Each structure stands twice: as structure tokens, then as C-alpha cells.
Amino acid sequence: MKAEMATASANPACSGATPHDVERVRADFPILQRVVNGKTLAYLDNAATAQKPNAVIDAICQYYRTSNANIHRGVHRLSIEATEAYEQARGKVQRFIGAKRPQEIVFVRSATEAINLVAQAYARPKLTAGDEILITTMEHHSNIVPWQILCEQTGAVLRVAPITDAGELDLDEFEKLLGPRTRIAAVTHISNALGTINPVRDLVEMAHGHGVPVLIDGAQAAPHLPIDVAAIGCDFYTITGHKMFGPTGIGALYGRHELLDAMEPYQGGGEMILSVTFEKTTYNKVPHKFEAGTPHIAGAIGMGAAVDYLEAIGLDRIGAHEHELLRYTTETLSAIPGVRLVGTAKNKAAVVSFLVGDVHPHDVGTILDQEGIAVRTGHHCAQPVMERFGIAATVRASLALYNTPAEIDRLTAAVAKVQEVFN
Numbered sequence: 001m002k003a004e005m006a007t008a009s010a011n012p013a014c015s016g017a018t019p020h021d022v023e024r025v026r027a028d029f030p031i032l033q034r035v036v037n038g039k040t041l042a043y044l045d046n047a048a049t050a051q052k053p054n055a056v057i058d059a060i061c062q063y064y065r066t067s068n069a070n071i072h073r074g075v076h077r078l079s080i081e082a083t084e085a086y087e088q089a090r091g092k093v094q095r096f097i098g099a100k101r102p103q104e105i106v107f108v109r110s111a112t113e114a115i116n117l118v119a120q121a122y123a124r125p126k127l128t129a130g131d132e133i134l135i136t137t138m139e140h141h142s143n144i145v146p147w148q149i150l151c152e153q154t155g156a157v158l159r160v161a162p163i164t165d166a167g168e169l170d171l172d173e174f175e176k177l178l179g180p181r182t183r184i185a186a187v188t189h190i191s192n193a194l195g196t197i198n199p200v201r202d203l204v205e206m207a208h209g210h211g212v213p214v215l216i217d218g219a220q221a222a223p224h225l226p227i228d229v230a231a232i233g234c235d236f237y238t239i240t241g242h243k244m245f246g247p248t249g250i251g252a253l254y255g256r257h258e259l260l261d262a263m264e265p266y267q268g269g270g271e272m273i274l275s276v277t278f279e280k281t282t283y284n285k286v287p288h289k290f291e292a293g294t295p296h297i298a299g300a301i302g303m304g305a306a307v308d309y310l311e312a313i314g315l316d317r318i319g320a321h322e323h324e325l326l327r328y329t330t331e332t333l334s335a336i337p338g339v340r341l342v343g344t345a346k347n348k349a350a351v352v353s354f355l356v357g358d359v360h361p362h363d364v365g366t367i368l369d370q371e372g373i374a375v376r377t378g379h380h381c382a383q384p385v386m387e388r389f390g391i392a393a394t395v396r397a398s399l400a401l402y403n404t405p406a407e408i409d410r411l412t413a414a415v416a417k418v419q420e421v422f423n
């Protein structure tokens with residue numbers, strides 16, 4: 001019965017003329033062939049990091065094999081090729097998130113670095129003691145701690161908009177917290193712990209209505225939703241390569257051109273200057289002003305390849321597939337007695353956080369690992385979310401374009417087994 005169900009919904013994104021061919025997608029990811037504890041790997045930890053398709057692995061290898069050189073500074077053939085490939089990757093990211101020009105894309109190490117950059121280079125010079133920074137309860141530590149550091153440095157105050165029992169942002173409270181001293185709001189697009197998709201366009205409109213600029217943390221959104229920063233209207237948007245099937249150690253910050261242009265550099269070094277004397281240094285134009293030192297060239301190229309890969313499949317099709325998987329996972333998991341879902345927002349990405357009776361999430365994770373199923377257990381770098389729900393940790397299954405209903409059947413069977421063993 002279960003297998004039948006799995007087959008019936010094996011291509012859940014069949015709505016259009018071109019279905020999401022999940023088996024073909026899986027063949028692009030060599031790691032999915034791995035056997036773990038005698039079972040084929042079921043990788044359900046995509047919110048932590050996503051696996052890499054051959055197209056990304058090959059693009060990185062190809063760069064190192066044929067074009068490796070430093071960029072923006074050589075006149076030789078390899079340096080020109082490497083520079084072109086790096087700048088092409090910038091153009092791909094620009095188009096992928098709907099930025100108007102490539103100069104609005106700064107390559108950084110990660111979403112974390114992008115947020116720190118905005119905190120230090122944009123917000124810090126504007127803050128005096130008593131000014132306010134608005135975030136929400138559902139932020140990842142990356143979108144909390146940089147602002148706390150900034151508060152310590154400047155005497156600014158961190159304000160936190162609450163979330164409901166379903167894990168949705170309380171929009172009225174958010175608006176109430178936008179006051180005359182709010183200098184910036186920083187909100188996640190998708191919660192990594194709860195899966196909640198925030199109405200970012202509305203939030204930006206609200207904040208702008210109070211003259212408050214907005215940073216959207218899109219680390220979890222980029223692999224799952226079409227992103228259009230122009231339509232969202234945000235001032236800054238951050239993404240991270242490894243969660244969108246690209247390499248680790250690379251991410252991108254989108255910033256409105258006039259804001260980036262007016263900002264002081266974040267770090268000093270090579271590449272970010274026009275001229276240096278001991279008396280005076282003049283800085284390079286954006287985005288290079290923010291890319292001090294030799295960047296992660298292979299990483300940017302790999303991220304560009306990941307963008308190509310996602311676009312070739314289509315974010316709408318990926319979204320439809322994941323939506324169906326989310327529905328199936330929610331339905332089957334919550335049918336197991338004793339399973340409690342944490343995060344039940346109406347508008348959700350395919351992240352399912354749950355508890356199995358009183359069983360410690362690490363024990364659940366260990367049993368799932370024995371079945372070859374990789375999930376995340378713990379606080380998911382979102383301890384305030386855990387505190388909000390009065391728990392220390394959850395088990396989190398986070399799904400992606402290559403996951404199948406059959407893998408969800410394996411998950412639910414293993415969770416049912418946990419329930420039997422412990423209760």
C-alpha cells in the first residue's frame with residue numbers, strides 16, 4: 001500500500017507539460033548512490049547543507065584543471081579566463097535573484113559574512129546609543145549575533161518581533177516595533193528551524209513605511225523559491241552557496257547600489273583599492289570595494305554552476321515537487337501517535353521539525369542514521385525558537401529537489417520504530 005502510494009506520488013510535480021523527473025535529478029548527484037549502514041542514503045538534511053550535482057563538481061574541477069589563476073590583476077590568458085568566469089558567476093547570481101546590476105552583488109564567504117558586513121559597514125556608522133535594530137524570534141543565530149555585537153559596540157537596542165504558536169511572525173507586533181529609533185530590520189525569508197515562509201514583500205513595505213531599511217536573510221529561500229529582490233523591494237538580501245547545491249565558503253550579498261556605494265569598506269586589503277600610499281588610500285568601486293583579498297574564485301564559479309542547474313530545472317517546478325513532499329511528510333509523520341510537529345505555518349517550505357514523544361532528538365537521529373537516513377537533530381542554530389516552544393531541540397527533516405516519497409516512507413517507518421522501542 002505504502003509503495004503504491006509512493007509510486008503514485010513519485011512525480012508529484014507532474015502538474016505541467018514537463019514533469020519533475022526526480023530519478024533523473026537524483027542521477028546528477030553522485031553522493032545519493034552512497035550506502036550508509038547497509039542502506040541507500042536518504043539525505044534529509046538539506047537545510048544544513050545541500051548535496052552537489054555533477055555540474056557543480058565539474059565546474060570547480062574544470063576551473064582548477066584548466067584556468068586557475070588570480071583574477072582582476074593579470075594580463076595573461078589564464079588570469080583573463082579566471083576573471084571572466086568569476087564575473088560571469090556574479091552575473092548569474094544577479095539574474096537569479098533579480099538584482100538590477102552585477103555591481104549590486106558582493107561575493108562573500110557565506111550568508112553569515114554577508115550579515116556581518118551589513119551590520120558593520122552599513123549599520124554601525126549610523127547608530128547611536130538608544131537606536132533600535134529589529135529582528136524576529138525565528139532568526140538563525142547568524143541573523144541575531146552580528147546585531148548583538150553591534151548593539152554592544154554602539155549602545156543600540158535589539159528588538160525582537162514575536163512568533164505565534166504555529167511559528168508565524170506576528171505581523172501586528174512587528175509593525176508596532178517599527179519605531180522612530182528603528183534603524184534597520186533584519187528578517188529571515190524562510191525559517192530554517194520551522195520552515196515558515198515570511199511575507200517578505202509586506203514586511204519590507206511596512207518597514208519602508210516607517211523609513212526603516214530591511215535586510216532579508218535568504219539562506220534557506222534560494223534553493224526553494226524564485227527570488228526577485230526588486231519585487232521584494234528589500235535593501236539587502238543574503239544567500240549562501242552551499243545550501244543551494246553550490247560549494248561551501250561562498251555566498252552573496254545583494255545591496256541596493258546607492259547603499260553599497262555610500263558604505264565604507266568592511267575589510268581592507270588587496271583588490272578593494274584603487275591606489276595606496278602611506279598618506280592616503282582610495283577605494284575601488286562596488287562591488288570590489290567589499291571583496292578584499294583573493295576571493296574564493298572556484299567557489300563563485302561553482303555557485304554560478306549551481307544557479308545554472310537550478311534554473312535549468314526551474315524553481316517553480318522544484319517548489320511544486322517540494323510542496324507535495326511537505327504535504328506527504330506532514331500527513332504521514334503526524335499520523336504516528338506521539339509525534340508532535342513544531343512549526344505549522346500556513347505558508348511553509350519543506351522543513352519538518354518534530355518530536356517523538358519524550359525521546360531525545362539525538363536518540364531519534366541515531367536510530368534514523370542506522371537506517372541510512374540523515375536528519376538534523378538539535379537546536380538548529382535557532383535557540384530562541386526552541387525557547388519559544390519550551391523545548392531544547394527537535395528532529396528536522398528538510399527536503400530538496402531530489403527527495404522522494406519513498407524516502408519519506410522510510411523516514412516514517414523508522415520514526416514508528418523509534419516510537420515502538422522507546423514507548
Ligand SMILES: Cc1ncc(COP(=O)(O)O)c(C=O)c1O
Pocket residue numbers: 047048110111112113140142143188190191192217219220240241242251381
Ligand atoms: C536561515 C539561515 N540564515 C543563515 C544561515 C547561515 O548560513 P551560512 O552558515 O552558510 O553562513 C543559515 C544556515 O543554516 C540559515 O539557515
